[in-house]
Amino acid sequence: MRPFEYRQAADRSEALSIAATESARYLGGGTNLVDLMRQNIEAPAALVDVSRLPGTIEDTPNGGLLIGAAVRNSVVAAHPAVRTRYPMLSRALLAGASAQIRNMATVGGNILQRTRCAYFYDAAGSRCNKRSPGTGCDAIGGFNRYHAIFGASEHCIATHPSDMCVALAALDATIHLAGPDGERSVPLLDFHRLPGDRPEIETIARPGELITAVELAASPAAANSRYRKVRDRSSYAFALVSVAAGLEVVDGKIQDVRIALGGVAPKPWRAAQAEQLLRGQAPTRELFLAAADAELAAAKSFDGNVFKIELAKRTIAAMLGELTGVDA
Ligand code: SF4
Secondary structure, eight states: OOOOEEEEOSSHHHHHHHHHHSSEEEESSOTTHHHHHHTTSOOOSEEEEOTTSOOOEEEOTTSOEEEETTSBHHHHHHOHHHHHHOHHHHHHHHTSSOHHHHHHOBHHHHHHOOOOOHHHHOTTTOOBTTTSTTSOBTTTTSOOTTSOSSSOBTTBOOOOOOSHHHHHHHTTOEEEEEETTEEEEEEHHHHBOOOTTOTTOOBOOOTTOEEEEEEEOOOHHHHSEEEEEEOSSSSSOOOSEEEEEEEEEETTEEEEEEEEEESSSSSOEEOHHHHHHHTTSOOOHHHHHHHHHHHHTTOOOOTTOTHHHHHHHHHHHHHHHHHHTOOO
């Protein structure tokens, strides 16, 4: 690990001013960034510790929820409003990492965590365009069981590792940011980038910008929601495929539906094709399977992850069945 300066920010404005003057990274729980620094994949000149900035979970005037970026993952998962109004978010958080890591990890850090592609972490022996732009990608043609079937490019096929962000994508969450040029808000779905020919640029965050909060709107579909994660072992493993789904049925028809997939793309993947097919229809097993087929029609697999296409279809249909009581 290279030497760095550690600065603890007393408040948001101090954090922004330190980050504006130094080659710095914000430090939340450090559960990913410190690993990256230990392996010399990231080497900031300074860490600005924002983990002790005030972090609360508050109701918004329109019935939604505002979750501070410094709130720990375990606190969000256990919060009564999250468990009752956004159960998919609580379940997604509890499906992530281990209890010890969830106690440390913050909401902001979770959003900014980087891929767990093994080649990305193997700085000594592997080619990786994300770590060292222009060197190549050893995952293409290599071990790519965990890699993307949507949104990849010839330069990078890594997946985004967060469970929380899959639920936030399905919930149409908004991210609030503060930076040298002021404050702004962006939909979570627009925050993470696809790799294209610049896989090292993973988000639209500007230099020195700090995630300050995540906002959720209220909806019946959010309250009737679940998260399912399929993985190689039952805990402390990243998703092969995960599905966050919420659904509202009115007069026997699907009024509202939100579906997002994890473990399949470089960013949380909103299942827009499936949602389009489902809206306004009566819930049936055949409809669920057709919606899953429609969503996966554009998937592109690699040698090691062909299975993800069928796995994603079955998990989508199973989730919709669970939410509606239809045997899928
Ligand atoms: Fe690097 Fe992306 Fe290729 Fe993994 S998939 S080796 S992160 S370029």
